Amino acid sequence: MSESYFTYKSRPVVRSGKTIYYGSMAKPYVVMMNVTKEEQTEPVATASEIKCYLMKTDKNLNPIEAIAKTAVRATLYEALELAAAWLKSTERSA
Numbered sequence: 001m002s003e004s005y006f007t008y009k010s011r012p013v014v015r016s017g018k019t020i021y022y023g024s025m026a027k028p029y030v031v032m033m034n035v036t037k038e039e040q041t042e043p044v045a046t047a048s049e050i051k052c053y054l055m056k057t058d059k060n061l062n063p064i065e066a067i068a069k070t071a072v073r074a075t076l077y078e079a080l081e082l083a084a085a086w087l088k089s090t091e092r093s094a
Contacts (some may be wrong), residue, residue: 018036028057030057031083048078050075052079
């Protein structure tokens with residue numbers, strides 16, 4: 001069975017609760033984003049602070065060692081744009 005994911009700039013975006021993963025676990029890096037603050041706007045809540053982590057996907061590293069970069073952004077759009085730039089940068093340097 002073929003799985004399909006929502007994508008942004010040709011990379012998968014997967015959400016579980018307030019955590020969003022951007023990128024492929026088959027690549028050397030992925031970006032994890034945690035929604036830390038929300039504003040209630042009708043009819044849904046909107047993220048107002050997102051912590052972003054560029055992480056190595058090496059399963060032998062503990063989660064703290066896997067973090068390569070961190071940042072905070074105010075909107076999901078800003079967080080995804082940063083994540084896309086980070087992943088593009090890691091692909092160029094590989």
